[in-house]
Amino acid sequence: MVLRLSGLSVTRRRRPVLHGVTLSLPAGQFVGLIGPNGAGKSSLMEAALGLIPFTGTSSLATLPADRRARHAAYLPQAREIAWPVSVEDLVALGRIPWPGGGRSGLDRIAIDAAIARMGLEPFRKRTALRLSGGEQNRALIARALAQDTPMLIADEPIAGLDPAQQLACLRLFRDLAAEGRTVLASIHDLGLAARFCTRLVLLSDGHVLADGTAEAVLRDDLLRRAFGITVRRVDTPDGPAILPV
């Protein structure tokens, strides 16, 4: 499924934070959204999902709320689990947009598959709030997988994770895209974004500064303009290592 954003503009507290962003995200791409804090990454994702007021068009936000929820799963930046529910019940929340509401045979299949894929079988009956941060993150991703949508939008999914968890998360997102899903994630680690994403979009002050492959986007002049930094690049067999200096 293609996500089309056209002329997307967002104003927050009377301050414009996104200026006419136009993007087309086809199925099968893992698009990394990069840019400094306050560049408009979260606003872009929230507007694309229709969660905040915006002008312009988003092919997702035009859908009715219930259908939209069957098209795109969203992992917000704040990883909130309000009540001490079990991992299984947490993952089952992903089935809320579907008719069975978590109880049908189809729901069980989706929940079991998401739990298995995230390696949460041993934690299934445990209280999600008692797990470590990384395990909770896996449970929340499993919740999004159980939603079984062709599109996944994740706001800083690897923030606060240890290196192994970061790699596991990005590998999963790459695999999900390879399976034909559209994956959009904001990522601050430029090196990891370059290694795992099929395409990068660099946002700065609410504008798309660059859009394309890692080589095309992570250019010295663009990074200096967006972040005010220079970077050192070291090519490794696994891809470029990028060190801000």
Next chain:
Amino acid sequence: MRGLFIALSAGVAALFLASLLTGPAGLPMPESLRALLAGGNEPLPVVMREIRLPRAILGLAVGAGLGLTGAALQGYLRNPLAEPGLIGISGMAALGAVLAIQTGLSLAAPLALPLAALAGAAIGVGLLVALAGPRGGSVTLILAGVAISALAGAGTALVLNLSPNPYAANEIVFWLMGSLADRSMLHVWLALPPMLLGAVLTLSTRRALDALTLGEAAAQAMGVSAPALRWRLVAGTALIVGPATAVAGAIGFVGLVIPHVLRPWVGARPSALLPASALGGAALLLAADVAVRLVVPDRDLKLGVLTAIVGAPLFLHLIWKTRSGGRV
């Protein structure tokens, strides 16, 4: 979980029966129930149908309503300290009732007091909607509720302060303590229809409240409409709490403690907690209403006083358990 619901339902049924069979007129059980079903103009059917039955029905409905709205508000605000009085409707209903007592209106017609309380509740809803605004979030709702509660509390204090004689003040204070004594079927017919409608509205939020476990943004992305949810919750709570306060006075702790106690038993899922808390609230209030008639039968022990006496230590115990469990 099914076991919990069966146990709670059985408990409610038993306590409903106990409420029907408890009273100053020590009536034998088989005859009482036969009189209740058969009816007639003799003293026994009249006592059963016009004194005990409305009291038991109101105990069930008010308790269930308080438990249900407590669980719903806790789920909506994602805060285990939320309770039905939080949005200010019960305070405004109490103010309406207190004004009816003060002005002597309550003596003019049997339903004047509950109707005045309902009017107070309606004004409270109007204020809440005006203050919280159409797009306000949950924090705005709490702040508006706190402001309305404070306003209603000040109004009630002012009425007490200016009360013309100690008898009126006395009556107001006792009414505020909450009671189900001497209620008639008129009270039942006044309170039950809006409360049932409120229950339907509140129960319709179950899936949305489940989704809110993941926070407002995630819930919204799962198809939950935040304004529609807030509207249903405010309307549902007002339709339950307004009439409940109108017929029973201010009864605290049921809506706070019951969801707390039952949460671990339903795996903390709001959708399961709502019906469980309704049953638990009904059981607690029916039990308390039986107890006020048994503990000190010759003195009029008020229902709200007993629920607070039972509820506060229970709540302290829960805080203690939570603290020793290492959670906040």
